[in-house]
Amino acid sequence: xxxxxxxxxxxxxxxxxxxxxxxxxxxxxxxxxxxxxxxxxxxxxxxxxxxxxxxxxxxxxxxxxxxxxxxxxxxxxxxxxxxxxxxxxxxxxxxxxxxxxxxxxxxxxxxxxxxxxxxxxxxxxxxxxxxxxxxxxxxxxxxxxxxxxxxxxxxxxxxxxxxxxxxxxxxxxxxxxxxxxxxxxxxxxxxxxxxxxxxxxxxxxxxxxxxxxxxxxxxxxxxxxxxxxxxxxxxxxxxxxxxxxxxxxxxxxxxxxxxxxxxxxxxxxxxxxxxxxxxxxxxxxxxxxxxxxxxxxxxxxxxxxxxxxxxxxxxxxxxxxxxxxxxxxxxxxxxxxxxxxxxxxxx
Amino acid sequence: xxxxxxxxxxxxxxxxxxxxxxxxxxxxxxxxxxxxxxxxxxxxxxxxxxxxxxxxxxxxxxxxxxxxxxxxxxxxxxxxxxxxxxxxxxxxxxxxxxxxxxxxxxxxxxxxxxxxxxxxxxxxxxxxxxxxxxxxxxxxxxxxxxxxxxxxxxxxxxxxxxxxxxxxxxxxxxxxxxxxxxxxxxxxxxxxxxxxxxxxxxxxxxxxxxxxxxxxxxxxxxxxxxxxxxxxxxxxxxxxxxxxxxxxxxxxxxxxxxxxxxxxxxxxxxxxxxxxxxxxxxxxxxxxxxxxxxxxxxxxxxxxxxxxxxxxxxxxxxxxxxxxxxxxxxxxxxxxxxxxxxxxxxxxxxxxxxxxxxx
Numbered sequence: 001x002x003x004x005x006x007x008x009x010x011x012x013x014x015x016x017x018x019x020x021x022x023x024x025x026x027x028x029x030x031x032x033x034x035x036x037x038x039x040x041x042x043x044x045x046x047x048x049x050x051x052x053x054x055x056x057x058x059x060x061x062x063x064x065x066x067x068x069x070x071x072x073x074x075x076x077x078x079x080x081x082x083x084x085x086x087x088x089x090x091x092x093x094x095x096x097x098x099x100x101x102x103x104x105x106x107x108x109x110x111x112x113x114x115x116x117x118x119x120x121x122x123x124x125x126x127x128x129x130x131x132x133x134x135x136x137x138x139x140x141x142x143x144x145x146x147x148x149x150x151x152x153x154x155x156x157x158x159x160x161x162x163x164x165x166x167x168x169x170x171x172x173x174x175x176x177x178x179x180x181x182x183x184x185x186x187x188x189x190x191x192x193x194x195x196x197x198x199x200x201x202x203x204x205x206x207x208x209x210x211x212x213x214x215x216x217x218x219x220x221x222x223x224x225x226x227x228x229x230x231x232x233x234x235x236x237x238x239x240x241x242x243x244x245x246x247x248x249x250x251x252x253x254x255x256x257x258x259x260x261x262x263x264x265x266x267x268x269x270x271x272x273x274x275x276x277x278x279x280x281x282x283x284x285x286x287x288x289x290x291x292x293x294x295x296x297x298x299x300x301x302x303x304x305x306x307x308x309x310x311x312x313x314x315x316x317x318x319x320x321x322x323x324x325x326x327x328x329x330x331x332x333x334x335x336x337x338x339x340x341x342x343x344x345x346x347x
Numbered sequence: 348x349x350x351x352x353x354x355x356x357x358x359x360x361x362x363x364x365x366x367x368x369x370x371x372x373x374x375x376x377x378x379x380x381x382x383x384x385x386x387x388x389x390x391x392x393x394x395x396x397x398x399x400x401x402x403x404x405x406x407x408x409x410x411x412x413x414x415x416x417x418x419x420x421x422x423x424x425x426x427x428x429x430x431x432x433x434x435x436x437x438x439x440x441x442x443x444x445x446x447x448x449x450x451x452x453x454x455x456x457x458x459x460x461x462x463x464x465x466x467x468x469x470x471x472x473x474x475x476x477x478x479x480x481x482x483x484x485x486x487x488x489x490x491x492x493x494x495x496x497x498x499x500x501x502x503x504x505x506x507x508x509x510x511x512x513x514x515x516x517x518x519x520x521x522x523x524x525x526x527x528x529x530x531x532x533x534x535x536x537x538x539x540x541x542x543x544x545x546x547x548x549x550x551x552x553x554x555x556x557x558x559x560x561x562x563x564x565x566x567x568x569x570x571x572x573x574x575x576x577x578x579x580x581x582x583x584x585x586x587x588x589x590x591x592x593x594x595x596x597x598x599x600x601x602x603x604x605x606x607x608x609x610x611x612x613x614x615x616x617x618x619x620x621x622x623x624x625x626x627x628x629x630x631x632x633x634x635x636x637x638x639x640x641x642x643x644x645x646x647x648x649x650x651x652x653x654x655x656x657x658x659x660x661x662x663x664x665x666x667x668x669x670x671x672x673x674x675x676x677x678x679x680x681x682x683x684x685x686x687x688x689x690x691x692x693x694x695x696x697x698x699x700x701x702x703x704x705x706x
Contacts, residue, residue, distance in 0.1 A: 111607065116607070123598070129602075130617050132617075192602070
């Protein structure tokens with residue numbers, strides 16, 4: 001990760017804590033805790049993990065829809081946000097003699113110009129479109145906000161072009177969102193994200209709300225658009241099969257932290273982290289013969305509350321390889337060859 | 348083509364023998380273009396109005412209300428009687444013109460008409476116990492009631508909308524403080540405050556109004572507007588705050604922020620249109636409720652001051668002579684009913700027209 005320009009988006013030590021009041025006690029919910037990853041132009045990074053592990057928050061925080069608690073976000077070689085903490089090679093914050101972190105330069109750029117480059121497709125196609133607006137206005141809003149046209153005809157032309165691109169009938173431009181089916185609505189959402197011609201799109205569970213046949217259509221469309229326009233995706237999902245299909249690389253998240261990150265095939269064939277192993281074993285296998293032979297790794301217990309995180313490794317309470325060291329020190333992501341990064345002491 | 352002929356009379360097969368080779372030519376580009384019909388670009392407002400026009404009940408109510416408005420402006424120009432003065436003949440007070448039935452002339456009027464041969468304008472609703480023409484009093488009463496209703500509904504809307512929108516959109520501490528103020532106002536007994544305010548305000552306002560346009564309206568009317576403005580916006584503010592709280596958590600608001608939309612545009616384009624139906628309904632219902640409040644204030648002597656009538660005070664005055672002259676209660680009551688019913692139906696129609704989720 002030496003050359004910044006190699007990546008379209010680079011996230012380092014991103015943290016997002018939400019203040020929570022529990023009775024009189026004020027606590028912090030660590031939704032995203034020290035997450036780092038990078039995405040190359042035209043690449044798809046899949047982000048998987050169970051519900052509530054902070055996948056969506058990662059997507060929203062790196063677009064700065066939430067104000068990050070700490071971390072550094074670099075987009076296209078430009079630092080757009082940095083709280084200034086510095087880290088040593090073990091991933092620990094460098095502190096001075098009094099125990100305060102040594103702060104570098106703080107950077108907090110205005111997001112408006114970057115909104116044109118980074119967009120998002122939302123999970124729920126029913127609530128992500130304003131019921132009061134026609135399709136034309138929904139897709140046209142980013143054009144309005146960024147002033148991307150000179151005449152009304154030009155605006156209309158662009159909207160129709162976008163609708164065609166995502167496979168919507170141009171005659172439906174005057175209709176309201178509720179007149180469409182789920183798949184069509186998701187296409188409207190995608191057209192809205194594409195309107196500003198972004199280089200990077202966060203797909204936040206973009207296909208989870210659709211049924212399987214429509215999922216396939218929309219995923220194929222995502223792939224075609226990537227070929228045509230060269231956009232990079234952060235593809236957030238909880239369905240490993242879908243992610244495996246679309247992603248170049250996959251990151252596995254657990255309780256706000258990345259556990260393992262590797263090329264899609266590598267992760268699939270050679271998973272290292274015990275959590276990834278159990279996730280992969282839970283993927284349904286369409287062939288009953290193989291399914292009977294394969295062994296399901298069932299995790300014991302529940303996900304700990306993000307309000308009361310276990311010390312050390314967050315996964316240690318459910319991990320069968322857990323040792324003393326796991327409770328004391330948090331493992332950091334280390335390269336196991338070919339960019340296969342794993343955060344585990346034992347494996 | 349012959350082999351495609353229908354074999355059986357009832358078969359649903361298309362009878363191709365009627366066509367020839369020309370019928371199956373490819374369409375030219377011009378013909379194809381005719382198929383690309385695109386709907387007219389309409390705004391949200393235009394679309395809603397189009398739907399409203401298709402609703403016969405709402406349109407009927409609009410017509411009734413417009414008719415009433417025309418009548419209250421035109422009738423005083425035609426009708427020679429005044430709402431405050433006694434019926435006069437040749438510049439002299441007609442003492443016999445009290446308590447007349449509808450379309451009845453008094454003894455003196457009858458004599459005058461017989462003598463001169465001229466016809467006098469009839470007392471359409473008769474006269475009251477002081478000899479004032481009742482029709483013109485009802486007309487003026489309608490004017491006052493409608494003015495009170497619309498002006499106070501408008502003030503409630505403006506104050507409630509601004510207050511509720513700010514509290515709901517910014518949330519947090521701002522919301523907390525603003526809503527506690529609303530709670531305090533809510534917990535005060537309405538009637539007591541209204542009585543206190545009207546007494547105090549009437550005295551305070553009197554010297555201020557002399558010589559201004561408001562002097563004509565009377566201090567009571569002004570203080571009543573102020574009372575509505577000060578007390579009745581809280582319900583509206585609460586309602587709008589609740590709506591905005593619910594709407595701002597929708598993903599489309601997040602999507603708009605993701606696009607880079609400014610706060611003011613988000614409020615204008617995404618949040619307000621989505622609580623428009625609630626705003627319209629509440630405002631439409633605020634009008635009749637203000638009319639009712641005005642009439643019971645008038646009954647207590649705190650509302651519109653005599654001789655200016657309002658529909659409420661007319662109805663109240665008629666109670667004492669209900670058995671002898673029932674028409675004096677019936678006429679203003681019918682007018683109140685018409686106004687309130689029309690406004691409610693219009694409100695319903697507006698909601699149906701502007702709530703695209705219902706269609």
